[in-house]
Amino acid sequence: MQLDRRTFLAGASATLASAGLSVSAEKSPTSGDTLTVAAIGHTGRGNFGHGLDTVWLHIPETKIVAAADPDERGLAAELKKLNIERGFSDYRKMLTEVRPDIVAVCPRYADEHRDMVVACAKAGVKGVYIEKPFCRTPAEADEIKAACDQHNMKLAVAHRNRYHPTLQVIDREIAGGRIGRLLEIRGRGKGDRRGGAEDLWVLGTHVLNLMTYFGGVPTSCSAVMLQDGRRINRHDVKDGAEGLGPMGGNEVHARYEFSRSVVGYFDSIANDGTKSAGFGLQLVGSEGIIALQCDKHPLAWLCPGNPFEPTKEPRPWIPISTAGVGQPEPREDLSELVSHHGAPARDLIQSIREDRQPVCNVSEGALTVEMVCAVFESHRVGSQAVEFPLKERENSLTNL
Numbered sequence: 246m247q248l249d250r251r252t253f254l255a256g257a258s259a260t261l262a263s264a265g266l267s268v269s270a271e272k273s274p275t276s277g278d279t280l281t282v283a284a285i286g287h288t289g290r291g292n293f294g295h296g297l298d299t300v301w302l303h304i305p306e307t308k309i310v311a312a313a314d315p316d317e318r319g320l321a322a323e324l325k326k327l328n329i330e331r332g333f334s335d336y337r338k339m340l341t342e343v344r345p346d347i348v349a350v351c352p353r354y355a356d357e358h359r360d361m362v363v364a365c366a367k368a369g370v371k372g373v374y375i376e377k378p379f380c381r382t383p384a385e386a387d388e389i390k391a392a393c394d395q396h397n398m399k400l401a402v403a404h405r406n407r408y409h410p411t412l413q414v415i416d417r418e419i420a421g422g423r424i425g426r427l428l429e430i431r432g433r434g435k436g437d438r439r440g441g442a443e444d445l446w447v448l449g450t451h452v453l454n455l456m457t458y459f460g461g462v463p464t465s466c467s468a469v470m471l472q473d474g475r476r477i478n479r480h481d482v483k484d485g486a487e488g489l490g491p492m493g494g495n496e497v498h499a500r501y502e503f504s505r506s507v508v509g510y511f512d513s514i515a516n517d518g519t520k521s522a523g524f525g526l527q528l529v530g531s532e533g534i535i536a537l538q539c540d541k542h543p544l545a546w547l548c549p550g551n552p553f554e555p556t557k558e559p560r561p562w563i564p565i566s567t568a569g570v571g572q573p574e575p576r577e578d579l580s581e582l583v584s585h586h587g588a589p590a591r592d593l594i595q596s597i598r599e600d601r602q603p604v605c606n607v608s609e610g611a612l613t614v615e616m617v618c619a620v621f622e623s624h625r626v627g628s629q630a631v632e633f634p635l636k637e638r639e640n641s642l643t644n645l
Contacts, residue, residue, distance in 0.1 A: 307590075346372065383635055411439060446487075453617070
C-alpha cells in the first residue's frame with residue numbers, strides 16, 4: 246500500500262517525535278522493569294562497533310549484564326569498559342546462559358550479522374540493535390526478517406541520522422513549499438580511498454536509508470560500476486573489506502526511481518577531492534535545495550532560490566535547526582540523541598514494550614541492502630533498470 250506524501254510525513258514525524266522526546270525524559274511513558282542488555286563483539290573483525298555497546302550505560306531503563314568476544318584480550322578490555330564481570334568467548338553460550346532482553350550486535354564486519362541475529366531470535370531475545378551494514382545480501386535479510394517475525398523480536402539498525410529530530414522540520418518545510426516541487430534527491434558517499442563499491446556499502450547505506458525516508462520505496466535501479474573509468478568485469482571482483490563479500494570498482498553511479506514520483510541518485514568516486522563534504526544528500530527542488538550532511542551538526546542547510554537559475558548575488562546557505570530555518574539550535578542533547586545512539590536505543594525499548602516496529606527496523610535495513618545489491622545486479626545486466634523487489638537475492642557480482 247502506498248501512502249500519499251502528507252500522510253507519510255505526518256506518520257514519520259509523529260514516530261520521530263516520540264523517539265526524540267523520550268530521550269530527554271528520565272523515564273519513558275511505557276517504563277516497566279529494567280531490561281537486561283548483552284553486547285556481542287569480535288575484536289579484529291569490527292570490534293564493538295561505533296558505540297553500540299556503551300549507549301546502554303546511559304539508559305536508566307537498562308542494565309548491561311554480559312559481553313561476548315572470541316578474542317581474549319578484547320573481551321577483557323570490553324568487560325572493563327562496561328564495568329561488568331560476565332564475559333563469554335562464545336556468544337551463543339552467552340545467549341543461552343544469560344538470556345538477555347536486548348542484544349547489541351556490534352561488529353562492523355557484516356559476514357557474522359545473520360548468524361548472530363538468528364541466534365538471538367532463537368534464544369528469546371526481545372530486541373536487537375545492530376551495526377550497519379545490516380547484512381550482505383537480500384537472501385540474508387530474508388532469513389533475518391523471518392526469524393524476527395517468527396519470534397516477535399524487534400530489530401533496529403544503527404542508521405542513527407534516521408532518528409535526527411531535524412528531519413521533522415525538513416518534512417514541514419517541504420510540505421509547506423519551502424523548496425517548491427521536490428525534483429530529485431542526490432546522494433554521495435565520503436568519496437575517500439574507499440570510493441566505489443566499498444563506500445556504497447559502508448557509508449552509502451546511511452544515505453540510501455535517508456533517500457527512502459524522503460522518496461519512499463524504490464521501484465527500480467539502473468547503475469554502472471567503474472574501475473579507473475572503465476566498466477568492471479569479473480577480474481575486478483574480489484572479496485571486499487569488512488566481510489562485505491564480493492565487490493569491485495572505485496567508482497559507482499546509480500539511479501533510483503521511488504514510489505513518491507521522485508528520482509534519486511547515488512554517486513561515489515574514490516579520492517574525489519571533496520574532503521568527504523558530500524557525505525549525505527541534497528533535496529533539489531524547483532525553488533531551493535536542502536542539503537543534509539550525515540553525522541554533522543547542524544544536520545541540514547537550506548539554499549533558497551531556483552537552483553537552475555544563475556544569479557548576480559551569492560545565495561546563502563542557511564542552517565536548519567530543530568527550531569526551524571535560520572533559528573538557533575535550542576537542544577543541547579543532539580550529540581547524545583544521535584551521535585551516541587540515545588534515540589535509537591530508547592525507541593527500541595519502546596518498540597518492545599508497545600509491540601511495534603522500531604523507527605529504523607528490520608524491513609528498512611533489508612531495503613538498504615537490496616538497494617546496494619540492485620547496483621550490482623543492474624551492472625551485471627549491462628546497466629539495465631532492475632525492479633524491486635529483486636529477483637536475484639544473492640550478490641550478483643559472483644556471476645559477473
